[in-house]
Amino acid sequence: MESKVAYENDLNLKATELRLGLPGTDYSEEQALFSARNNKRPLPDTNEKCGSKGCTDAPHAGNETAPSTKTQIVGWPPIRSYRKNNLQPKKTEPEAAGIYVKVSMDGAPYLRKIDLRIYKGYPELLQALENMFKFTIGEYSEREGYKGSEYVPTYEDKDGDWMLVGDVPWDMFMSSCKRLRIMKGSEARGLGCGI
Amino acid sequence: MSEDDDRSPPLDLRRADIAESSNKTRNCTGVSGSGGSVPGPGPSSMEFQAPYPDQVLENVLENVLQFLSSRRDRNAASLVCRSWWRVEALTRSDLFIGNCYSVSPRRATARFTRVRSVSIKGRPRFADFNLMPPDWGAHFAPWVTAMASAYPWLEKVYLKRMSVTYDDLALLAESFPSFKELVLVCCDGFGTSGLAVIASKCRQLKVLDLIESEVTDDEVDWIAFFPESGATCLESLIFDCVECPINFDALERLVARSPSLKKLRLNRFVSIGQLYLLMVRSPQLTHLGTGSFSATEGMAQGEQEPELFTAFAACRSLVCLSGFREILPDYLPDISPVCANLTSLNFSYAHINADQLKLVIFQCHKLQIFWVLDSICDEGLQAVASTCKDLRELRVFPFDAREDNEGPVSDLGLQAISEGCRKLQSILYFCQHMTNAAVIAMSRNCPDLEVFRLCIMGRHRPDRVTNEPMDEGFGAIVMNCKKLTRLAVSGLLTDRAFSYIGKYGKLVRTLSVAFAGDSDMGLKYVLEGCPRLQKLEIRDSPFGDAALRSGLHHYYNMRFLWMSSCRLFPQGCQEIARALPRLVVEVIRDDAIEHTDETVDILYMYRSLEGPRDDAPGFVTIMQ
Numbered sequence: 001m002e003s004k005v006a007y008e009n010d011l012n013l014k015a016t017e018l019r020l021g022l023p024g025t026d027y028s029e030e031q032a033l034f035s036a037r038n039n040k041r042p043l044p045d046t047n048e049k050c051g052s053k054g055c056t057d058a059p060h061a062g063n064e065t066a067p068s069t070k071t072q073i074v075g076w077p078p079i080r081s082y083r084k085n086n087l088q089p090k091k092t093e094p095e096a097a098g099i100y101v102k103v104s105m106d107g108a109p110y111l112r113k114i115d116l117r118i119y120k121g122y123p124e125l126l127q128a129l130e131n132m133f134k135f136t137i138g139e140y141s142e143r144e145g146y147k148g149s150e151y152v153p154t155y156e157d158k159d160g161d162w163m164l165v166g167d168v169p170w171d172m173f174m175s176s177c178k179r180l181r182i183m184k185g186s187e188a189r190g191l192g193c194g195i
Numbered sequence: 196m197s198e199d200d201d202r203s204p205p206l207d208l209r210r211a212d213i214a215e216s217s218n219k220t221r222n223c224t225g226v227s228g229s230g231g232s233v234p235g236p237g238p239s240s241m242e243f244q245a246p247y248p249d250q251v252l253e254n255v256l257e258n259v260l261q262f263l264s265s266r267r268d269r270n271a272a273s274l275v276c277r278s279w280w281r282v283e284a285l286t287r288s289d290l291f292i293g294n295c296y297s298v299s300p301r302r303a304t305a306r307f308t309r310v311r312s313v314s315i316k317g318r319p320r321f322a323d324f325n326l327m328p329p330d331w332g333a334h335f336a337p338w339v340t341a342m343a344s345a346y347p348w349l350e351k352v353y354l355k356r357m358s359v360t361y362d363d364l365a366l367l368a369e370s371f372p373s374f375k376e377l378v379l380v381c382c383d384g385f386g387t388s389g390l391a392v393i394a395s396k397c398r399q400l401k402v403l404d405l406i407e408s409e410v411t412d413d414e415v416d417w418i419a420f421f422p423e424s425g426a427t428c429l430e431s432l433i434f435d436c437v438e439c440p441i442n443f444d445a446l447e448r449l450v451a452r453s454p455s456l457k458k459l460r461l462n463r464f465v466s467i468g469q470l471y472l473l474m475v476r477s478p479q480l481t482h483l484g485t486g487s488f489s490a491t492e493g494m495a496q497g498e499q500e501p502e503l504f505t506a507f508a509a510c511r512s513l514v515c516l517s518g519f520r521e522i523l524p525d526y527l528p529d530i531s532p533v534c535a536n537l538t539s540l541n542f543s544y545a546h547i548n549a550d551q552l553k554l555v556i557f558q559c560h561k562l563q564i565f566w567v568l569d570s571i572c573d574e575g576l577q578a579v580a581s582t583c584k585d586l587r588e589l590r591v592f593p594f595d596a597r598e599d600n601e602g603p604v605s606d607l608g609l610q611a612i613s614e615g616c617r618k619l620q621s622i623l624y625f626c627q628h629m630t631n632a633a634v635i636a637m638s639r640n641c642p643d644l645e646v647f648r649l650c651i652m653g654r655h656r657p658d659r660v661t662n663e664p665m666d667e668g669f670g671a672i673v674m675n676c677k678k679l680t681r682l683a684v685s686g687l688l689t690d691r692a693f694s695y696i697g698k699y700g701k702l703v704r705t706l707s708v709a710f711a712g713d714s715d716m717g718l719k720y721v722l723e724g725c726p727r728l729q730k731l732e733i734r735d736s737p738f739g740d741a742a743l744r745s746g747l748h749h750y751y752n753m754r755f756l757w758m759s760s761c762r763l764f765p766q767g768c769q770e771i772a773r774a775l776p777r778l779v780v781e782v783i784r785d786d787a788i789e790h791t792d793e794t795v796d797i798l799y800m801y802r803s804l805e806g807p808r809d810d811a812p813g814f815v816t817i818m819q
Contacts, residue, residue, distance in 0.1 A: 074787075075321070075325050075326045076709070077593065079625075080323045080324070081324075081325060082409070086544065087568075109502075110501060
């Protein structure tokens with residue numbers, strides 16, 4: 001398969017090294033191991049490149065893939081260290097765990113985005129919305145919806161219907177809510193009257 | 196003083212009085228004060244008090260030559276005769292130094308006295324990949340010192356792979372009152388304090404572009420150093436490589452008072468909410484680097500959700516988009532309003548998959564330049580191929596640059612691109628597996644190819660399907676792509692591949708070789724066969740002293756030769772140095788490599804008018 005290269009100055013394939021870098025592993029530590037091999041160079045510890053960014057272990061961080069059977073060769077593949085250091089593996093954990101929904105309020109210029117998982121129930125959610133948008137939500141009752149305020153929190157569910165926040169159990173709400181909208185005025189009253 | 200008039204080229208063509216103009220052109224040689232006079236054939240100012248026929252001719256020549264912009268044309272013109280040499284030197288306003296050690300600052304400034312723009316390149320490219328020990332050289336200092344006295348009217352400096360210090364930048368800011376453009380590509384040695392001094396002192400600054408440079412965090416709020424009041428002249432502000440937080444309020448105010456700003460590339464410390472605020476202030480942008488394109492960490496909960504879609508819709512002139520350093524793919528559809536107009540899109544830091552790419556790429560019909568991560572897979576490349584019929588340049592970077600991964604892109608992606616993007620001129624493609632068939636297909640489908648750089652990340656890896664070397668594929672490229680000037684090879688390659696390159700690669704100027712070839716013949720084929728070869732960089736290939744010898748006839752025509760971890764010995768290198776006195780032959784020792792024999796770690800050689808440099812560090816031996 002591989003042609004007989006006329007010479008060898010390459011790494012010693014027999015002495016392969018299994019190494020999985022755990023998050024937080026000091027990259028320079030890993031590189032120091034490489035220096036014992038032919039043609040390996042540790043990333044210079046005094047190199048500013050390493051210093052200003054901190055010694056990242058970018059190629060190994062958080063990757064639970066199969067261990068390399070070949071050790072890393074210096075400068076191969078030819079990617080600039082800037083690019084290597086700045087392609088952190090994606091922080092997938094927060095996104096996978098969170099349920100992000102957009103929140104808009106009638107009359108407010110900007111949308112907000114929140115992670116529903118952070119709240120344990122409706123009271124916390126509503127309190128957070130009040131703080132975020134600086135308004136007050138009325139008292140909720142199953143029959144009459146929200147009373148005592150011109151703002152009504154609503155949400156769009158998986159079927160595209162607009163529902164009143166609080167009508168369904170919290171867990172069901174978390175799994176079906178696509179986006180939140182705090183309605184104001186007559187539209188709100190229409191919805192608030194328990195359609 | 197009459198010298199002031201001489202400081203403003205070009206010559207006033209309305210001037211009918213030839214005698215008057217002749218005095219002025221001659222006086223300019225004294226402008227640089229203590230800088231000295233033009234060496235070589237140069238008349239003293241006493242000779243030209245009255246006009247004479249040759250003088251008339253020279254004035255005419257000057258008026259004509261000032262329109263010559265191509266440096267190759269100028270180089271040719273300067274060889275016609277002394278008169279042309281002299282006049283060309285006077286009218287050259289853009290000075291390009293391809294290798295900072297090939298000529299000294301003194302010699303350059305003495306010959307070219309009216310330069311307004313200087314471009315200098317330093318380190319060899321392989322130094323970018325940690326193949327060269329640090330502090331090798333390429334210092335800007337001697338250049339800026341010489342120019343400070345020689346070119347007080349200097350407007351533009353472009354540096355690539357140079358070491359630039361704070362003092363250099365301070366001197367630059369002090370010395371050139373008309374300074375307008377600073378572009379630093381792959382440079383290092385300075386920090387935010389250097390940026391601050393440029394921002395505060397260069398009042399006419401139009402362009403401050405930092406591209407893939409190392410900028411240390413001196414904890415200086417450099418953005419705040421731009422003059423606080425009044426409109427700025429800024430047209431381009433690129434700092435996406437600056438790895439430290441930025442004072443956003445100051446940046447916002449700066450953008451607000453920069454009505455000419457067309458190019459703005461933010462670093463990853465600018466969140467998407469902040470991006471929105473900046474875009475709203477600068478809908479006239481043509482080039483935008485989006486920064487992180489993500490919500491600020493720690494503020495994700497309840498952070499304002501910007502109406503980014505509207506902001507993009509307002510940027511009707513946007514043609515070039517980049518950034519996406521920490522992209523939250525949810526936001527990707529917000530760029531839709533500009534997709535139809537985009538000619539350049541850089542997703543090379545965006546970890547997106549094929550489906551996410553498809554949300555936007557299907558609208559990018561005008562795209563000519565596309566940089567992307569291989570996370571989009573062959574499927575993503577197929578989407579590109581089906582839509583981007585005008586594509587000229589494609590770069591596919593690896594997300595996980597190791598040798599033993601599956602590799603999300605392969606010959607399938609390359610094949611698809613070759614079939615869909617027939618106008619392709621330049622490609623850089625990282626992959627794990629490749630076939631000769633796909634490469635041959637590209638050589639046939641894309642006849643306009645000028646740059647073909649294929650990096651099969653597994654060293655010595657053969658054709659995925661046939662298990663044969665990749666010789667035929669690269670052979671087809673040099674054979675069929677008649678405009679090819681730059682080539683990078685990889686995979687399992689025998690001497691045969693190099694025989695193809697030597698036989699057909701007649702226009703090749705730059706060649707990069709790694710882990711390839713069987714014997715000296717490989718290098719010989721190339722050195723003997725490629726008359727236009729200027730830059731040759733080779734690593735870990737079995738080429739020795741005999742092969743090196745075979746290039747003696749050509750080395751003076753080259754910008755440089757780099758060979759690392761090959762089969763060269765000091766004697767062989769010394770032989771070259773002795774045979775070619777105008778060549779500087781550097782043998783560089785790399786202490787991190789374990790030495791098992793006498794072979795040279797790194798050979799770096801280049802033509803030079805100056806002989807051995809005096810700033811070589813201890814690990815560099817200059818052969819003589």
